[in-house]
Amino acid sequence: RNMEIPIIELNNGVKMPMVGLGTSKAKKPNELREAVKVAIDAGYRHFDCAWIYGNEKEVGDGIRDKIEDGTVKREDLFIVSKLWRAYSRPELMDECFNESLRRLGVDYFDLYLEHFPNPTMHGGPGVLELIENGKSVEDLSIDYVTVWKNMQKYLESGKARALGVSNFNEFQMSRLLRECDVIPAVNQIESHPYLNNDKLVKLCQSRHIAVVAYCPLGSAERINVSTLGSPLLDDPELNHIALRLGKTPAQVALRFNIQRNILVIPKSVTTSRIKENMDIFDFKLTDDDMKVIYGLNRNRRYLTAHFYNFYAHHKFNPFRYIETREF
């Protein structure tokens, strides 16, 4: 059964599929290339990539295979990449942008995001960013608003069909909206039943900024942090609802975002799960289900659990103004 993934229209008219394949952390050689091919065959068209994931070549290989065998054309796909924060300075930006294009084997992005609002110092060739005493070094010579303004050239040149941000908190989003003419099409943030991020979601959606949820399944691979408690997908309420609906807890977690009009980018390299994660449009959570799932919120950030200490000291660390960390 080949399923159609619904699309939403961004604030500049560009159309974006509501489910995309997450690509970070795929480790084995060829694993991601195969996953991308499986995903395209199943009906995925949207791929969430980033320079920092270091695997855009593999995604690109999978995409090229499926274009060459005639399954899809480039214009059927929705390819996202992100400017790494160590390339925030204007003289460095193009290097990051062009390297992502080259690795993915495409000549434009459907959406390009400012990955983080806290620019860091470039660490030299082959280094992700400058690290001193085990900590990431912030670059205060350039501001996230300036970076956003500088990114507009990609829209003008047609090398990006839409531009957005990621990991901007309410304060940063509000400031961006105050100081810029171009409203981002997207803010990509962490969202799942244990961190529903409702205030930030509502702020974005009220300004026609689409919210894309990362770690929508509670990011199982990041969970070996002892303080994080039991995995999201083991949650008894999610399992209870899933059982009643004949769905899986993963599908219920994804559907929770979809019904809030939030796009999801679950990552999987497992064929059955890739299919499962897009099979979420033949059922509906009731208002009561939604209420129960809202009630599960505990502000648990899976992303920061791993990286928080690495950049907690940054002035523009997006997770520090409004952080209510319980772990």
Ligand SMILES: NC(=O)c1ccc[n+]([C@@H]2O[C@H](COP(=O)([O-])OP(=O)(O)OC[C@H]3O[C@@H](n4cnc5c(N)ncnc54)[C@H](OP(=O)(O)O)[C@@H]3O)[C@@H](O)[C@H]2O)c1
């Ligand atoms: N903008 C940002 O700063 C940012 C930050 C984090 C993530 N992201 C993006 O968001 C994507 C998703 O986040 P994530 O990868 O951290 O976590 P996630 O999608 O919440 O979880 C992925 C994990 O769940 C497993 N999984 C997938 N489908 C499943 C299912 N149906 N049932 C049970 N387990 C399942 C995967 O295993 P297998 O792969 O082994 O099947 C993998 O271990 C990333 O890949 C990346 O593209 C962006």
